[in-house]
Amino acid sequence: MTNSKIRVITTINELRKLRQQYNIADETLGFVPTMGYLHDGHLSLISKSLAENDHTIISIFVNPSQFAPGEDLDSYPRDLEHDLQVLSTLDKSIDAVFCPTVTEMYPTGITLDVTQQRGAFVSVLGVSEQLEGKTRPNFFRGVATVVTKLFNAVRPDTAYFGQKDIQQTVVIRKMVEDLLMGINIKIVETKRAESGLALSSRNKYLDEDIKRQSVAIYKGLSLSKELYLNGETDVKKLQNTIVDSIKNANDKFKIDYVSFNDPETLDYLDQVDKSKGCIVSLAVYVPNSNIEEKGTTRLIDNMIFNPTI
Numbered sequence: 001m002t003n004s005k006i007r008v009i010t011t012i013n014e015l016r017k018l019r020q021q022y023n024i025a026d027e028t029l030g031f032v033p034t035m036g037y038l039h040d041g042h043l044s045l046i047s048k049s050l051a052e053n054d055h056t057i058i059s060i061f062v063n064p065s066q067f068a069p070g071e072d073l074d075s076y077p078r079d080l081e082h083d084l085q086v087l088s089t090l091d092k093s094i095d096a097v098f099c100p101t102v103t104e105m106y107p108t109g110i111t112l113d114v115t116q117q118r119g120a121f122v123s124v125l126g127v128s129e130q131l132e133g134k135t136r137p138n139f140f141r142g143v144a145t146v147v148t149k150l151f152n153a154v155r156p157d158t159a160y161f162g163q164k165d166i167q168q169t170v171v172i173r174k175m176v177e178d179l180l181m182g183i184n185i186k187i188v189e190t191k192r193a194e195s196g197l198a199l200s201s202r203n204k205y206l207d208e209d210i211k212r213q214s215v216a217i218y219k220g221l222s223l224s225k226e227l228y229l230n231g232e233t234d235v236k237k238l239q240n241t242i243v244d245s246i247k248n249a250n251d252k253f254k255i256d257y258v259s260f261n262d263p264e265t266l267d268y269l270d271q272v273d274k275s276k277g278c279i280v281s282l283a284v285y286v287p288n289s290n291i292e293e294k295g296t297t298r299l300i301d302n303m304i305f306n307p308t309i
């Protein structure tokens, strides 16, 4: 059953009216942007915002401009009833869920074909091209654009993002700094299932067998971290541990990348500098089922290897 106490706002006008009711001098507003199909990972960001602010607004918007033609924009899970139900399990209630239409967010219109796009977009150069940006070249342009629009509409004091999408946190921090946005950005650690699998709305595509085998991603990352903590700094060796773990789990798992990058510049590393540590991130295509042909899902995960000296 829907918890009708949660206010759902669909227009920017109504959102601005709500925002105007807050006392800007004394009260803080926390904001959590999401694409919905909420799970405990989203809830950990929302709980943090509720604990740290007088007001909390979240958004649910499946942003077309971060999807390339052929990606899962149409099939991405959308279920507001489910989301309101998940939100109703929180101890404290949020002020509102902002669920705008595509037209509300893109008054000029939006097509997935970047060569045909018109209007204003935000690019964060230097940190958007590596890792996820290699496979999804316009992804972070879409993310930075929609987050800017949402920040302009909501005008939060603090916005919360998950470490699960680690490159996104680097892109957003850089954008806020370079465009003088004056918004605090807080990063919340990745919430995992008991098995270790990182929670994700896209896990909905996977059957139980694949979910069980996908735990090899977390296991590989953990084993590699253990090696690093025991003194190994050679990226090839650290990388192979992860690759082997994933390949041994299911030979249909296809690794897109397993990369070791500088935590600030995202430069690719051959050796980990123990005084700086690194970000280890990966993407793997897994079949949605071992039995039937049900398509594939691209899972991402990461771990931060902290400096050891």
Ligand code: AMP
Pocket: 033, 034, 035, 036, 040, 041, 042, 044, 045, 160, 161, 162, 163, 164, 165, 188, 189, 190, 191, 192, 198, 199, 200, 201
């Ligand atoms: P999404 O709805 O997938 O766009 O995610 C919305 C926000 O929730 C992003 O900042 C994500 O990084 C964050 N998030 C997604 N999954 C998790 C997770 N398992 N743990 C922590 N944060 C997450």
